[in-house]
Amino acid sequence: MSSTVVSMKGVAVERSGNTILSEVDWRVKNDQRWVVLGPNGAGKTTLLQLAAAQITPSAGTVTLLDEDVTNETDAAELRPHIGFASSALSRRLPYGESVLDIILTAAYGITARWKEEYEDIDERRAHRVLAEWNVDHLAERRFGELSDGEQKRVQIARSVMADPELLLLDEPAASLDLGAREELVRLLGGYAASPSSPAIVMVTHHVEEIPAGFTHAVLLVGGKIAASGRIDETLSSSNLSSAFGVDVVVESSGGRFTARAK
Numbered sequence: 001m002s003s004t005v006v007s008m009k010g011v012a013v014e015r016s017g018n019t020i021l022s023e024v025d026w027r028v029k030n031d032q033r034w035v036v037l038g039p040n041g042a043g044k045t046t047l048l049q050l051a052a053a054q055i056t057p058s059a060g061t062v063t064l065l066d067e068d069v070t071n072e073t074d075a076a077e078l079r080p081h082i083g084f085a086s087s088a089l090s091r092r093l094p095y096g097e098s099v100l101d102i103i104l105t106a107a108y109g110i111t112a113r114w115k116e117e118y119e120d121i122d123e124r125r126a127h128r129v130l131a132e133w134n135v136d137h138l139a140e141r142r143f144g145e146l147s148d149g150e151q152k153r154v155q156i157a158r159s160v161m162a163d164p165e166l167l168l169l170d171e172p173a174a175s176l177d178l179g180a181r182e183e184l185v186r187l188l189g190g191y192a193a194s195p196s197s198p199a200i201v202m203v204t205h206h207v208e209e210i211p212a213g214f215t216h217a218v219l220l221v222g223g224k225i226a227a228s229g230r231i232d233e234t235l236s237s238s239n240l241s242s243a244f245g246v247d248v249v250v251e252s253s254g255g256r257f258t259a260r261a262k
């Protein structure tokens with residue numbers, strides 16, 4: 001049965017006197033896979049930080065997994081149930097740590113192994129999750145020695161290790177070469193297609209990075225939602241042209257999208 005995992009009503013975020021998001025009304029259900037698009041500075045990462053319970057709104061209400069997020073205590077309780085992969089978070093991962101430990105520490109919500117005793121069941125799950133993201137063969141390697149593409153897949157494996165109810169991905173394919181991008185997009189598409197996967201929200205700059213099977217899209221412009229809804233309807237040539245201020249043609253084939261200037 002589908003249920004709402006993210007609900008934002010009349011949400012605004014202000015920082016240093018600037019309004020970064022305003023009038024945001026948005027709902028994500030557990031069987032939906034969303035992509036967030038918009039020009040640089042539109043507020044995409046800020047929207048994801050709200051959904052990750054990393055920040056609280058300046059106005060309006062944010063409800064995550066049926067809990068209102070009004071203060072730091074609410075947010076701290078919610079965070080273990082939300083998977084979040086972003087390059088800002090990955091910079092905090094210890095580069096000398098083994099891939100297996102990077103994944104295992106996620107089970108305890110920490111970024112470095114100290115003296116924890118892990119259960120066999122955690123290790124088995126870690127290997128299963130690594131295999132799911134096609135990095136199990138790298139389990140004993142140091143995280144910092146991996147290629148960008150391998151590191152991105154380990155970050156996502158880490159963010160799903162604790163079996164989250166909501167998975168948030170901030171530009172997971174940024175800086176990847178074509179082969180690594182396509183490998184990641186294929187794996188994300190497979191993950192998105194599974195009914196047992198959580199709700200997913202992915203921020204990206206490029207429609208080519210949207211995996212097949214994503215169901216919804218939201219376009220942010222100047223901190224406001226310019227369009228949102230079913231992906232095919234929202235990612236229209238006219239919506240993207242007006243969001244990015246350039247005349248583009250958007251095409252889709254086999255569930256994937258391309259965009260190019262007219």
Ligand SMILES: Nc1ncnc2c1ncn2[C@@H]1O[C@H](COP(=O)(O)OP(=O)(O)OP(=O)(O)O)[C@@H](O)[C@H]1O
Pocket residue numbers: 015016018020038039040041042043044045046047
């Ligand atoms: N702590 C802060 N204080 C003041 N302004 C901030 C702060 N954090 C972000 N901003 C501003 O808020 C706006 C939205 O930032 P955000 O990172 O959410 O946008 P974005 O759409 O993810 O951008 P990009 O595509 O460039 O990553 C930007 O203009 C940014 O400079």
